[in-house]
Structure formats: structure tokens, C-alpha cells
Amino acid sequence: xxxxxxVCSDAEPDTDRSDWPDIDVWVAENDARGRRVRGAVLAPxxxxxxxxxxxxxLILSDGPFAETKEVIVGFDLLECADLDEAIEVxxxxxxxxxxxxxxRPFAEFEQ
Amino acid sequence: xxxRLDRLEEVAADAYGRIVATLIRVTGDWTLAEDxxxxxxxxxxxxxxxxxxxxxxxxxxMTVARNRAIDALRRATVERRKLAELAALTPDGTGPGDRGKxxxxxxxxxxxxxxxxxxxxxLESRVALTLRTVCAVPTADLARAFxxxxxxxxxxxxxxxxKIADAGIPYRVPSGPALDERLSGVLAVLYLxxxxxxxxxxxxxxxxxxxxxxxxxxxxxxxxxxxxxxLALFLLQHxxxxxxxxxxxxxxxxxxxxxxxxxxxxxxxxxxxxxDADQDGPYGLQARVAACHATAPTxxxxxxxxxARCYDALSRLRSTPVVELNRAVAHGYAHGPQAGLxxxxxxxxxxxxxxxxxxxxxxxxxxxxxxDHARAADLFRRAAAVAHSDPERRALLDRAAEHSL
Numbered sequence: 001x002x003x004x005x006x007v008c009s010d011a012e013p014d015t016d017r018s019d020w021p022d023i024d025v026w027v028a029e030n031d032a033r034g035r036r037v038r039g040a041v042l043a044p045x046x047x048x049x050x051x052x053x054x055x056x057x058l059i060l061s062d063g064p065f066a067e068t069k070e071v072i073v074g075f076d077l078l079e080c081a082d083l084d085e086a087i088e089v090x091x092x093x094x095x096x097x098x099x100x101x102x103x104r105p106f107a108e109f110e111q
Numbered sequence: 112x113x114x115r116l117d118r119l120e121e122v123a124a125d126a127y128g129r130i131v132a133t134l135i136r137v138t139g140d141w142t143l144a145e146d147x148x149x150x151x152x153x154x155x156x157x158x159x160x161x162x163x164x165x166x167x168x169x170x171x172x173m174t175v176a177r178n179r180a181i182d183a184l185r186r187a188t189v190e191r192r193k194l195a196e197l198a199a200l201t202p203d204g205t206g207p208g209d210r211g212k213x214x215x216x217x218x219x220x221x222x223x224x225x226x227x228x229x230x231x232x233x234l235e236s237r238v239a240l241t242l243r244t245v246c247a248v249p250t251a252d253l254a255r256a257f258x259x260x261x262x263x264x265x266x267x268x269x270x271x272x273x274k275i276a277d278a279g280i281p282y283r284v285p286s287g288p289a290l291d292e293r294l295s296g297v298l299a300v301l302y303l304x305x306x307x308x309x310x311x312x313x314x315x316x317x318x319x320x321x322x323x324x325x326x327x328x329x330x331x332x333x334x335x336x337x338x339x340x341x342l343a344l345f346l347l348q349h350x351x352x353x354x355x356x357x358x359x360x361x362x363x364x365x366x367x368x369x370x371x372x373x374x375x376x377x378x379x380x381x382x383x384x385x386x387d388a389d390q391d392g393p394y395g396l397q398a399r400v401a402a403c404h405a406t407a408p409t410x411x412x413x414x415x416x417x418x419a420r421c422y423d424a425l426s427r428l429r430s431t432p433v434v435e436l437n438r439a440v441a442h443g444y445a446h447g448p449q450a451g452l453x454x455x456x457x458x459x460x461x462x463x464x465x466x467x468x469x470x471x472x473x474x475x476x477x478x479x480x481x482x483d484h485a486r487a488a489d490l491f492r493r494a495a496a497v498a499h500s501d502p503e504r505r506a507l508l509d510r511a512a513e514h515s516l
Contacts, residue, residue: 083281
């Protein structure tokens with residue numbers, strides 16, 4: 001199954017700094033096992049532009065679509081057997097400690 | 112006639128979960144599995160009284176449910192693989208290819224329990240889904256117990272089943288280190304289920320279901336010694352159920368209960384489970400406390416020093432306000448009311464026990480035993496004012512009256 005893993009900031013990161021995982025090790029391991037299809041770090045939300053079209057008119061606004069304390073700072077597209085495997089991949093990501101991760105499966109449509 | 116139906120209920124309680132669990136594994140369709148299991152039970156109610164109970168009632172139900180699933184899937188023209196696998200199911204729920212495949216040896220009901228208790232589901236959904244799917248508790252009863260409308264409960268169950276499918280929650284008992292984490296989550300759901308049944312205003316049937324599930328888990332996971340610890344705790348507490356209320360429905364405190372009304376069979380089974388259990392984990396320690404009460408011939412002969420030791424250990428393992436409160440009570444009986452009051456004062460420091468009815472009742476009891484009856488009566492009345500249920504309130508007001516004399 002494909003999961004989009006949103007990497008988010010968090011106002012209350014883990015205070016325990018021991019055994020902090022290394023992002024390069026995480027990427028190398030999950031790329032090698034075919035569980036990470038691709039991923040990227042995003043520019044800060046100050047660079048975001050939100051786009052809408054209403055009644056044929058283009059409406060642009062400066063900033064992210066939702067004003068929240070926690071913001072999306074990156075993503076990884078995962079290919080995992082099931083949610084348990086995706087959770088295992090997510091729990092070893094350093095941002096599981098410094099922030100929070102949201103696992104969203106791709107919707108599956110029956111033909 | 113009623114004898115036959117009782118027999119049917121007994122068979123059904125055991126067979127239902129097994130059938131649902133197996134059909135989910137083969138078809139992946141939770142709703143279909145539940146519908147077919149219910150259809151099989153409905154047919155049994157109709158046919159067994161006339162045709163006689165079959166030699167292998169569980170197998171009969173499995174076969175009827177399987178055939179019903181085959182019909183439903185034929186009509187829906189789904190994949191041939193599922194149909195072939197269904198057709199090959201034997202009455203005990205295994206298929207011809209199951210022998211020797213490591214993955215398939217796991218009992219389907221165990222898979223079902225672990226899936227219903229998956230931590231990616233909301234806790235309230237885990238409890239409801241386990242009761243509905245594994246124990247066949249009707250949705251209307253769940254709605255009543257969890258204080259929501261029946262349609263809200265139906266939505267909660269549907270949402271949980273949809274999430275299992277959409278999020279890719281596997282139908283599997285985890286292995287390796289993940290099993291420790293997940294098993295403790297399953298036991299926590301069972302504990303919640305038991306508490307729901309054991310509470311003063313709870314549905315006692317839920318406590319029976321929790322015991323049934325704990326027995327099942329113990330049978331299916333013989334190597335896990337925290338499971339018999341939880342089962343022992345359930346059985347030893349539940350053994351007192353007939354003595355916990357008087358004829359007017361008032362709660363009777365432990366020390367005043369008629370011990371001849373305690374369920375000796377449950378106590379014996381509980382003690383046997385405890386002998387086989389990890390006695391130093393959180394459930395094992397609580398079970399040891401329950402065993403001290405269950406084996407004391409009279410309230411005054413209770414081994415309070417051992418109970419105090421168990422709470423000391425629980426406090427080190429997992430300190431919560433309620434553990435600290437019980438620890439204070441235990442020390443109060445083991446080492447005198449002043450020792451109890453001192454620990455109670457410590458337990459209160461965080462503020463979590465402010466206006467807590469049990470904390471006020473404990474302070475009232477310790478105060479009464481230290482000889483200050485006027486203050487004790489006042490504390491019992493304050494506890495009654497914040498009590499969570501009517502039976503508790505009445506019991507506390509009775510205590511207040513005793514010390515007002």
C-alpha cells in the first residue's frame with residue numbers, strides 16, 4: 001500500500017535527547033528496502049502560496065491553506081505492506097521525536 | 112425446550128467469534144462475516160429444536176455461515192480465489208492449505224482480537240468493536256452502556272471497520288518486539304471492558320465477556336504470563352459480585368460482605384491462574400491484592416501487610432493517584448490509621464485527588480478508626496456529595512449516619 005507521510009512540526013518535541021535517530025541513516029535504510037519511494041523537505045511556510053478559483057476568478061493568498069501552530073515541513077511517499085510496517089518506518093524517523101508524522105493511505109478505487 | 116436454547120447460547124458464545132474471525136480472514140469483509148455468523152445462529156434457533164442439536168454444533172454453524180458467505184459472494188461475483196478458499200473451509204474453520212503454514216496456525220480469533228484492539232483505532236472504538244465483533248454483543252446494548260444513541264454506536268463501529276480497510280490495518284497477530292507492545296494494548300482494552308462491567312452502574316455482562324476473552328487469550332498464548340495475571344485479577348474481583356449489593360441494591364463494602372456468597376469456583380480458578388502468572392507486573396500485583404481478600408476467612412484476618420507491599424511495588428512500577436490512594440488505605444489497615452493518613456496526605460499533593468469521592472471516603476474511614484467520629488461523619492457526607500453513582504452515594508450516607516450517632 002502507498003502511504004503519504006506528512007512530516008510536521010510540533011510545539012512539544014520529545015525532551016529525551018538520547019538515541020536520537022539520524023535522518024541520513026533513515027533515508028538510506030528505507031530507500032534500500034524499497035519502503036521510501038521519494039521524499040523532500042519543503043521551504044518554510046512563508047514561501048507558501050494558496051490558490052483558489054471561484055466563479056472563474058483566480059484568488060491567490062500568501063501563506064499556507066490553514067493557519068496552525070503545527071505546519072507541514074516535508075513529506076515521504078512510502079510503499080509498505082500494511083499500516084504496521086508504515087508505523088515501524090515512521091517511528092524511526094527523527095521527526096517522530098522532534099515533531100509528529102501523519103500517515104495517510106492513498107485512496108483505493110475499485111475498477 | 113429452554114434447555115436446548117441454553118445449550119444453543121453456550122455453543123453460540125463460543126462459535127460466533129470463531130466464525131466471524133475465520134470469515135474475515137478469508138473474505139476480508141467484516142460486515143459479510145458478521146451477517147453470515149448471525150444468519151447461522153438464526154437458523155440454529157429455528158432448526159435445532161425440531162431437528163435436534165447436531166453432533167458438532169460449532170461445526171454445523173461454521174458450515175451454514177460459510178455456505179451463506181459463498182452465496183453472498185456468488186451474487187456479488189467477486190474474485191474466484193475467495194470463493195475457492197471458502198468452499199474449501201472445513202467445519203473447524205481451517206482450509207486444506209492451512210496445515211504447515213506458520214502464519215495460518217494462529218487462531219483466527221486471536222487475529223480478530225488484535226485487529227479490533229489496534230492502537231491506530233480510537234480507544235472507544237476498540238472496546239466497542241471487540242464487544243460487537245468478538246463477543247457478539249448487540250449494538251443496542253453497546254449504545255446503552257456507552258451512553259450514546261444506537262445510530263451513533265452504529266456509526267462508530269462502521270467508522271472503525273472502514274478505517275481498518277482504508278488504512279491497511281493488517282489482520283495479524285504481530286511478532287517480535289511489536290508483540291509486547293500490542294499485547295499490553297489488548298490487555299488494556301480487556302481491563303477497560305471488565306471495569307465497564309464491574310463499575311457500580313455498569314453492565315455485569317461485560318465483565319463476563321472480559322473473563323471469557325482473557326480465558327481465550329490465555330489458551331491461545333500460553334507463553335505470555337501477563338495474561339493469566341489479568342485473568343486472575345478479573346476472576347478474583349468478579350467472585351465477589353453476588354455479595355457486593357444488599358437486597359435494596361446498595362453497595363456493600365468489602366469488610367461487611369457475606370463471604371459465604373463469594374463464588375468459590377471463581378476464586379479457585381483465579382488462584383490457579385495466579386500461580387501460573389507473572390506476579391510482579393501491574394496486573395499480577397493487583398491480582399495478588401485481590402487474592403489476599405479472596406482467601407481471608409474474615410475481614411479482620413486479611414493480610415494487610417502483604418497488600419501494603421503489593422501497593423508499594425505498584426507505586427514504584429506505575430504511580431497513579433488511585434494507586435497511591437489504595438496504598439494509603441492498605442498501610443492504614445496494616446500499620447494503623449495515622450500511617451494511612453500520612454500517606455494519603457502525600458498522595459494528595461499533586462491535587463489529582465481533590466474532591467475525589469474515594470479519597471474522601473478513605474480519609475473518612477481512617478479518621479473514624481483514629482476515633483474522631485464527628486469529623487469522619489462530615490467527610491462521609493462530603494464524599495457522598497461528589498459520588499459518581501446512586502448506589503455509592505447511598506452507601507456513603509449510611510456510613511455518615513453510623514458515625515453521627
